[in-house]
Amino acid sequence: MTVVGDRLQPTIFERSRPGRGGGKIPHPPNDALGRIPAGALRATPAALPELAEPDVVRHYVNLSQLNYAVDTGFYPLGSCTMKFNPKLNEWAARLPGFAGLHPMAPDAVAQGTLQLLFELEELLAEISGMDAVTLQPAAGAHGELTGILMVRAYHRSRGDTDRTEVLVPDSSHGTNPATATMAGFRTITIPSAPDGGVDVEAFRAALGPRTAAIMITNPSTLGLFERRIGELLEATHAAGALAYMDGANLNAILGRFKPGEAGFDVMHFNTHKTFSTPHGGGGPGAGPVGVRARLVPFLPAPRVLRAEDGSFRLERPGERPRSIGRMRSFTGSSGVLVRAYAYIRAHGAAGLREVSDDAVLAANYLKHRLAGTYQVPFERACKHEFVASAADIRHRTGVRTLDIAKRLIDKGYHPPTIYFPLTVEEAMLIEPTETESLETLDGFADALIEIAREAETDAALVTSAPHDAPVRRLDEATAARQPNLRWRGMTGALLPCPD
Amino acid sequence: MPYGPHAADDRARMLEAIGVPSVDALFDDIPEPLRASPLRLDDPEPELELSARLAALAGRNRVDLASFLGAGAYRHWSPATVDQMLLRGEWYTAYTPYQPEVSQGTLQSIYEYQSLLAELTALDVVSASHYDGGAATAEAALMTCRATRRDRILVSRAVHPHYRQTLETYAQGAGLVADEVPLVADGPLAGTTDLAALERMLADPYRPVAGVVVAQPNVLGLLEDMPDAGRLAHAAGALFVSVIEPVSLAVLAPPGEYGADIAAGEGQPLGIPLSYGGPYLGIVACTDALVRQIPGRLVGLTTDLDGRRAFVMTLRAREQDIRREKAASNICTNQALLALAASIYVATIGPHGLRDVAALGAARAAELEAALAAAGAPRAHDGPYLNEFVVRVPDAPALHARLLDRGVLAGIPTASLLPDEPSLADGLLVCATEVTTAADIDRFASALRLELAGATATGGVR
Numbered sequence: 001m002t003v004v005g006d007r008l009q010p011t012i013f014e015r016s017r018p019g020r021g022g023g024k025i026p027h028p029p030n031d032a033l034g035r036i037p038a039g040a041l042r043a044t045p046a047a048l049p050e051l052a053e054p055d056v057v058r059h060y061v062n063l064s065q066l067n068y069a070v071d072t073g074f075y076p077l078g079s080c081t082m083k084f085n086p087k088l089n090e091w092a093a094r095l096p097g098f099a100g101l102h103p104m105a106p107d108a109v110a111q112g113t114l115q116l117l118f119e120l121e122e123l124l125a126e127i128s129g130m131d132a133v134t135l136q137p138a139a140g141a142h143g144e145l146t147g148i149l150m151v152r153a154y155h156r157s158r159g160d161t162d163r164t165e166v167l168v169p170d171s172s173h174g175t176n177p178a179t180a181t182m183a184g185f186r187t188i189t190i191p192s193a194p195d196g197g198v199d200v201e202a203f204r205a206a207l208g209p210r211t212a213a214i215m216i217t218n219p220s221t222l223g224l225f226e227r228r229i230g231e232l233l234e235a236t237h238a239a240g241a242l243a244y245m246d247g248a249n250l251n252a253i254l255g256r257f258k259p260g261e262a263g264f265d266v267m268h269f270n271t272h273k274t275f276s277t278p279h280g281g282g283g284p285g286a287g288p289v290g291v292r293a294r295l296v297p298f299l300p301a302p303r304v305l306r307a308e309d310g311s312f313r314l315e316r317p318g319e320r321p322r323s324i325g326r327m328r329s330f331t332g333s334s335g336v337l338v339r340a341y342a343y344i345r346a347h348g349a350a351g352l353r354e355v356s357d358d359a360v361l362a363a364n365y366l367k368h369r370l371a372g373t374y375q376v377p378f379e380r381a382c383k384h385e386f387v388a389s390a391a392d393i394r395h396r397t398g399v400r401t402l403d404i405a406k407r408l409i410d411k412g413y414h415p416p417t418i419y420f421p422l423t424v425e426e427a428m429l430i431e432p433t434e435t436e437s438l439e440t441l442d443g444f445a446d447a448l449i450e451i452a453r454e455a456e457t458d459a460a461l462v463t464s465a466p467h468d469a470p471v472r473r474l475d476e477a478t479a480a481r482q483p484n485l486r487w488r489g490m491t492g493a494l495l496p497c498p499d
Numbered sequence: 500m501p502y503g504p505h506a507a508d509d510r511a512r513m514l515e516a517i518g519v520p521s522v523d524a525l526f527d528d529i530p531e532p533l534r535a536s537p538l539r540l541d542d543p544e545p546e547l548e549l550s551a552r553l554a555a556l557a558g559r560n561r562v563d564l565a566s567f568l569g570a571g572a573y574r575h576w577s578p579a580t581v582d583q584m585l586l587r588g589e590w591y592t593a594y595t596p597y598q599p600e601v602s603q604g605t606l607q608s609i610y611e612y613q614s615l616l617a618e619l620t621a622l623d624v625v626s627a628s629h630y631d632g633g634a635a636t637a638e639a640a641l642m643t644c645r646a647t648r649r650d651r652i653l654v655s656r657a658v659h660p661h662y663r664q665t666l667e668t669y670a671q672g673a674g675l676v677a678d679e680v681p682l683v684a685d686g687p688l689a690g691t692t693d694l695a696a697l698e699r700m701l702a703d704p705y706r707p708v709a710g711v712v713v714a715q716p717n718v719l720g721l722l723e724d725m726p727d728a729g730r731l732a733h734a735a736g737a738l739f740v741s742v743i744e745p746v747s748l749a750v751l752a753p754p755g756e757y758g759a760d761i762a763a764g765e766g767q768p769l770g771i772p773l774s775y776g777g778p779y780l781g782i783v784a785c786t787d788a789l790v791r792q793i794p795g796r797l798v799g800l801t802t803d804l805d806g807r808r809a810f811v812m813t814l815r816a817r818e819q820d821i822r823r824e825k826a827a828s829n830i831c832t833n834q835a836l837l838a839l840a841a842s843i844y845v846a847t848i849g850p851h852g853l854r855d856v857a858a859l860g861a862a863r864a865a866e867l868e869a870a871l872a873a874a875g876a877p878r879a880h881d882g883p884y885l886n887e888f889v890v891r892v893p894d895a896p897a898l899h900a901r902l903l904d905r906g907v908l909a910g911i912p913t914a915s916l917l918p919d920e921p922s923l924a925d926g927l928l929v930c931a932t933e934v935t936t937a938a939d940i941d942r943f944a945s946a947l948r949l950e951l952a953g954a955t956a957t958g959g960v961r
Contacts, residue, residue: 026933029862046621057580057584061587064587066607103775140832149668175831224528255538256535270832284834329571329659330661348542472807474811485617
């Protein structure tokens with residue numbers, strides 16, 4: 001195994017040399033740990049690397065340059081809404097008043113953050129047509145669990161304990177069925193109809209006295225608005241079940257569709273999608289949850305409340321006894337929520353509506369550009385994203401969607417989401433977002449059309465891609481068969497240099 | 500739209516290409532009766548005004564007080580490298596490394612994070628990250644149930660109450676039972692987990708236990724007898740979960756040394772700002788034997804087609820996007836950027852620096868203990884602690900409020916932290932770290948002396 005390629009980096013452990021670094025922290029008195037019984041102390045020092053600061057900086061700067069990111073280029077990863085992250089919001093989250101506030105600080109000391117959280121809840125409630133919002137969940141999936149646990153508590157509070165099933169369309173995100181399981185429910189998968197929507201007849205057949213909730217992503221993961229959503233919601237409520245909306249695709253419908261008004265009972269927001277908080281290489285996000293009035297008593301604790309005198313406070317323990325409880329420590333990921341708040345304020349009503357207009361326009365434009373070259377299984381107008389399929393190309397040339405995705409890397413683009421949704425063969429889920437220029441959209445379309453041509457003329461060029469990335473395709477099978485999940489080079493060999 | 504890319508005629512060109520008359524036509528599929536009422540929000544705010552609004556809000560928080568707050572979130576000095584590196588767009592504007600060829604930076608950083616935490620915890624496997632300490636503890640408890648196929652968890656009452664409450668929420672959903680192990684009420688072990696009670700609870704043959712959850716240091720700052728707690732758990736066929744604080748692991752025995760199967764905890768002390776509770780870093784680590792049960796992403800080392808070393812997400816068959824309703828957890832988005840922050844923090848201050856942070860905190864805490872005792876607030880417990888402890892004061896909640904008026908955040912009244920522990924009705928949980936100054940300690944002690952004297956002068960407790 002070559003240790004590193006041209007642009008790859010040694011690990012921080014390999015960069016370590018005994019005696020490097022230090023000088024950051026004053027030395028403690030020698031007897032600082034004298035009161036601690038020997039048995040409670042560490043027997044072997046942790047084998048952590050020793051690096052000088054210039055080494056640390058080069059390591060992380062060079063590593064960062066191996067990443068593709070929104071700040072470096074077009075990132076049309078469907079379902080993830082990789083829009084531009086405004087820089088003002090990074091500044092705001094780092095203001096000492098926000099960043100330095102301890103989560104156990106008394107309310108009187110935390111009025112600025114509490115006010116921001118309270119106002120953000122109101123903004124999200126207005127955007128979604130919900131009656132109340134909790135900001136506690138740390139991510140979309142965490143929001144889903146929060147929402148479905150509230151559904152569970154709601155049914156139980158009515159003595160309705162036979163509702164053990166959650167209905168989920170086959171095109172849904174994997175988090176939906178995984179959430180249902182975590183909340184103690186059985187998942188019933190509903191097939192899609194040929195037009196991409198939920199198969200309403202199959203849905204009606206599955207719905208019944210055992211149904212606790214339906215979980216619907218709208219627009220769906222195919223980028224299509226669920227045209228029969230009114231019927232679905234009516235049938236759900238007629239059966240005594242509640243309707244959960246996975247808000248992952250909210251970026252398509254700001255100012256156009258308010259789930260709470262339309263009849264959904266509960267939904268989550270992904271602030272890192274719709275409201276531009278950065279994705280952070282996998283997180284942090286935030287997954288606020290909005291509910292209609294009947295679920296308000298079950299919201300997780302603590303809520304942020306406004307007192308009569310206009311000051312803000314956290315709910316006291318036990319103040320709302322029907323709450324499902326806590327979903328996490330403290331109050332929420334405030335540092336993320338500051339960014340979402342700034343984004344909503346910067347846009348206002350007109351700006352948010354324009355966000356969705358432009359996101360939908362960009363997606364339809366790209367779909368139009370690609371339609372002659374790739375299959376577009378659903379002809380009607382898409383929302384903020386669309387599915388293209390390389391099934392025909394594969395049957396003709398053997399080139400798969402995976403190959404096309406890797407070849408896009410050579411052409412300077414991040415690939416779309418691939419092989420999702422599971423309901424479309426050789427799927428590419430393409431989401432351009434509203435922050436990409438016409439030149440970028442055209443450049444990307446040209447690249448995909450060019451790759452389709454390459455598949456016909458020089459398939460090997462595509463199937464062996466990427467050629468211009470820091471590494472070529474990886475041996476994922478060996479990684480899973482013989483997992484190497486941590487560096488062991490230093491353990492017992494290169495222990496830290498003694499003081 | 501403030502961040503929009505379009506020139507004057509771009510939209511018209513796109514509409515023309517698509518062949519629709521207006522953007523509105525693209526929304527025809529929303530049924531008329533379900534279309535939204537107008538958004539009632541303020542007008543767009545130009546950045547100049549928005550920045551002033553944000554600064555004003557931040558200014559309403561008071562972060563200038565002498566603070567002795569801890570209880571799961573700790574004020575530490577963070578070297579400038581951490582935030583400078585985090586502000587690179589290549590880190591914070593990327594997403595989950597689904598395409599490893601263009602994500603080696605994130606992937607290697609996660610692998611290094613897993614390795615650093617494996618060293619600190621002396622365990623084999625570390626997940627790429629969880630939401631925070633509370634959610635990580637809950638997921639660790641669920642892991643013990645999956646691994647043992649039992650459904651009862653015992654959790655010490657000296658585990659942070661937010662973690663216990665989170666665990667309780669998760670357990671209810673999963674149909675599991677979480678029972679609390681009481682604290683020793685008095686004597687030299689007061690404030691620590693009652694291991695005799697634990698042994699009795701483990702002995703119930705009709706209610707076998709999946710996992711035992713104990714924190715080190717515990718929420719009162721006290722050190723627990725972790726080896727004994729672990730032995731009791733294992734003797735009953737249960738797994739042992741240690742709730743850890745990562746800076747302390749530079750000096751305290753790590754979970755792997757005393758036989759813990761799983762470690763869970765809050766990574767915030769590793770260079771992550773307080774930010775009123777998040778975003779933080781949930782740590783979950785386990786032994787090799789439990790690798791298939793650990794929730795969340797894992798990054799492994801492999802090679803590319805040319806034999807170059809490279810990193811990739813692996814053992815994905817545990818995850819929701821592959822396994823759907825059979826996944827180990829529903830977690831998808833995690834806290835990758837915070838794991839990166841923790842790695843840069845550890846890499847910058849190094850092993851000696853981390854030990855110095857832990858030891859300095861202990862030294863400052865000892866100074867704080869002496870100063871508070873001299874001012875009339877002695878420690879409430881006898882057992883050893885690292886850098887956080889409880890002092891006994893009369894009428895703690897009221898005193899806490901009066902000290903705040905004097906510019907001192909006098910820790911947390913134990914009555915609000917553990918309201919069901921009568922022995923803690925009149926305590927303050929206080930904490931010191933390497934950033935606690937002698938001047939802060941003086942300010943606290945002087946204010947306390949004045950308040951206690953005032954209380955005596957006006958006839959004692961209000």
